[in-house]
Each structure stands twice: as C-alpha cells, then as structure tokens.
Amino acid sequence: MTTVAIPLALNRRKRAPWGLRLAPYLFLFPNMLIFGMFTVWPALNGFNMSLYASSNGRTFKPVGLGNYTTILTDAQFWSVARNTVVYAIAFVVLSTVLGIGLAVLIEAQKRFKVFFRSVFFIPVLISPVVVGLVWGWMLERKSGAVNTWLSWIGIGEVPWLVDNTWAMVSVVAVGIWMQVGFYMLILLAGLQAIDPTLYEAARMDGASAWTQFRSITLPMLQPSIVVVVVLATIHGFQSFDFIYTLTGGGPVGATMLIVQYIYENGFQSPIRYGIASAGGVLLFLVVFVITIINWLISRKREAV
C-alpha cells in the first residue's frame, strides 16, 4: 500500500485533496468562532453602540456624537480622566524604574537568585480583589497595621485612604506592589540575553559599575524596556479591580479611574450604555495612540 501511496502523495502537490485544503479551516473554526463573537464583533460593535443612547440594552436611539459631547462636557468624566492619567503616568514610570532596579540587582546575585525572583513575583499571582481588600485593611487610619508599624519609628498617623492625595498615593503604591514582579521577570529575561563579554571588555577599560549600566545595560535592555512600558501603559489605563476593593474609587471619586466610570455607567443605575460604550472607545483610542507613540520612539532610538 505504501508503494502506491507515495506517488499519489507527490501527485497531490499540484492540487491538495479537499480534506487537506479544508483541514486548516476546521482547526481554526472553534477558536475563531469564539474569538469573532466575543472579541472582533464586539470591538466593531462598540464603536457603533457609542452612537446610540440606551438605558436597557434593547431599545437604541441614534444620537450621533451626542454621547461624546455628553461625556466631554461631564465634569465627572474630566475628573476621572485626570485621575487615570495621573495614575497611569506614576504607575508606568515608577514600576518600570523599580522593575529595572530589581532585575539588575537580582541578576547580579550569585546566590538566592531564584528565591528573590519568586518572592517578588508572588504578589502578581494574588487576585487583585484580595490585594485591594488586604491593603485596605492594612492601610486603615486608626489601628491599621501600616500606621502601627510607622508609629514604632515615630511617624504619625497617615490618612492613607481618607485624604484625596494620600489615597492616590496608596493606589499607585499598591498597583506597583502588585505588578512590578511581572515586569521584573520580563526585564530579567532581557538581562540574561546580554552578552557577558561586553561587561568583561568594559571592566578591562576600567569602566565603573554606573558607566557599565548606562552604556551597556540600558541600551541592550531597550527592547525589554519597551515591552514593559507598553504593557504597563495598558495595565495602568485599565486598572480597576484592586482599586474597587481598596478605595471603591473614593474618597469622593479621588481614585475613580476610567474603567470604573465605564462599569458604573454600563451596569449601575441609571444605566447609560451609550455613554459607557463611548468611554470604552475613548479609552481604546488613548491606549492605542500611546502604544503607537511608544513603538515609534523605540524604533527611532534603534535607528540612531
């Protein structure tokens, strides 16, 4: 049978049998069906829905760009937008810098490398809901663990979650605590890919540790840093779950970010689907533009 099959198989080169031509589509079908229904179609439909007003999800009234003008003249939206930008910038900058620092320090370790790597990654594994509620408990103003420990070293009661500014500081700090281990892991992989002979050559030339970091580590780590900045930007603009249990967006909206605004408009009465969809579109546009800018900057640097 095999002697017959071989020439047959060669014959098929010209025109594969229908089974072979159909196979890839059958393999793709289940994934692409779910993907199309729950990602591609909604992504397209989201733009469409942002042009309608609806309070029940069944009847839709076309309003043109009405939702956008409503949002853009809504004082709450601007406060949410400001919070989101402040949070995202602080989060991206600090977690990238901290991630690089941790990765460089851990990579320099000869012993306990895996131990430190694991320890810093553990917060990444914890449900953001739990992260928020545990930190909320630890940051209580009276009798909270953090304020108690601070009082031991003579620092007075800090109004972590009660004061507007401190609440934002807390949210940024907890966000970094939760995510930095993830960025550290990406950066560690980048560090391990750097050719060690570069450092040997630099040491021969008598370069200091700082010079080595500036002129070897940072430039060689650039691709990983770009990945981290892009991911942190996306994470930063989409933070919601741990803030929901940490501050609930409070005090009086001081830590309410855009995703919570979308969620509340879409799923808490008074329901305003159109406004929520338009908020989603605006969020997408901002993240998209920033990602493109990140990418362009990194390409330009590579070219130089």
Next chain:
Amino acid sequence: MNAQPTVAPRRTWTSLGKTRLSDALRVVVLTAGAIVALIPVLWTLLGAFKSPTELAARPPTFLPDSWALTNFTEALTRFDFTTYLRNSVVVTIAATAITLAINSMAAYALAKYNFRGKTFLFVLTLATIMIPLQVILIPVYQVVAGLGLVNTLWGMIIPAAATPTGVFLLRQYMLSIPDELIEAARVDGSGEFRTFLRIVLPLCTPALAVVAIFSVMWRWNDFLWPLIVAQSSDVYTLPVALARFNAEETVPFNLILAMSVVSIVPVVIIYLFFQRQIATGIANTGGK
C-alpha cells in the same frame, strides 16, 4: 565581578572592600524589598487564623492565639463559600480545558498549513491583544445577553476562552516541529485530526503546560467579567463574592481573610511548582 583571577592588578584593599560593600548593600536592598513584597501576604495568612476580637485589637497582635481552622470551617459552613469555591474551580478548569483545545487547534492550523487568509487571521489575533475586555465590556455583554448566558457559569467560561496569547505561544512552539514528521504520518494514511492529536499535541506538552498555567491564573483571579455576568449569588466566583461581601460588610472580616487565603494558596503552589516554565513563558511573549 568574578573575573579577578585573569587580571590581578586591581585587587587592592580598597577595591576588595568596595566590592564586598556593594554586595552587602545589594543583599540588604533586595531583602528589604522581599519583606515589603511578602509582609501583606504573611499578614493575611496570620489574620486568617485570628478571631474578630483579635482583629479588632489595638495595636494589632502579631501571631494568632490559636492555629485552629475555625475561620475556614465557619466560612464554608455558615456562608455559601463552598458554592463560590466550586464555581471558581468549575470556571477555571472548564475555561482552561476549552482554551487548550481550541487554541492548540488554531495554532496548528496557523503553524503547519498554507491557506488563504492565514496571515490576516494571525495578525488579527495578535492585534486583539491590544483590545482587552475593559474596552469592549458593553458590546460583549450584549452578545452574552443575546445568547442567554448572563448569570450562568458558561457566560464566564466561553468569552475568554479564545486567548490570543495562547494561540501565539503554541504557534511559535509548533513551528519548531519538523514538517517531515507530519508528512510521514500523512503518507502512512493518518487523518489530519489524528495526526494532530497523536503526533503534534504530545510534542507540544511544554507549551501546553505554559498556556494551562497562565489560563488557570487568569481565570482563577478574574473579577470584572464575572462581576458583570454573575447577578445572583449562586453563580458568584470567589473574587466576586469576596468583593461584594467586603463592600457590604455582611460577612465578618475574619472569614473574608480566611477565604482570601483559600484563593491565594492554589496559584502560589502552582507557581512554585512551575516557576521555570512561567518565567520562560513570560520571557517569550511578554505574557498577557
């Protein structure tokens, strides 16, 4: 820092001292960081064993009075945490199984066949990594509502199953499988699906493990989407229940802490077992 043997001259007293000093400084900084990373986790663990009176104590006590499991048993018997735990387990396992099945099939098609629309579908898959759920919350909800899946576990399981990251990871891995192997199976008369199941999948075990671990971590900790789909408490997952009860203050905090520990432990154990695979998985894809 370990190249001294070949070039001897700079081993003066000062440079040696300096190296030791910077080594010590690095260990101190890393240890301090590790403490900051771990303290909240340990504090939760300790808190889960404390009674309400101990939790209300000021200043807070460090170790619990007893290590009895009362908080855990009380949460599981007096409140419906068994249901939430079961929902979380069902959603995590079902979603992961579906993800592995459909992602690996799609990855195989994209890696090992030539067909019209291949590049388009691959680029489309990658591009949607940029469109996370938060952005398309309302339209996805519309689709799920249209299918009658609101307030069901399927409504949490299916929408997230077709992960672009999983397809990408598996495709990259499958590219390394030699075409000759598949061609040989074909010549032997093996059907396309049989070849995939019997020859390709077993070779992909490491990549499948990475996708499985990621999927378990994501689904287990998922919050926003289950929060929207689960409208009555019998379909709450653990994170949804914890967030709701924490906000409503209907469940005592010692029980919330106990259930938080229950939600933390499985993923941490999985991580400690598979941490090398997770590290390479994240290095290869940037994760998520």
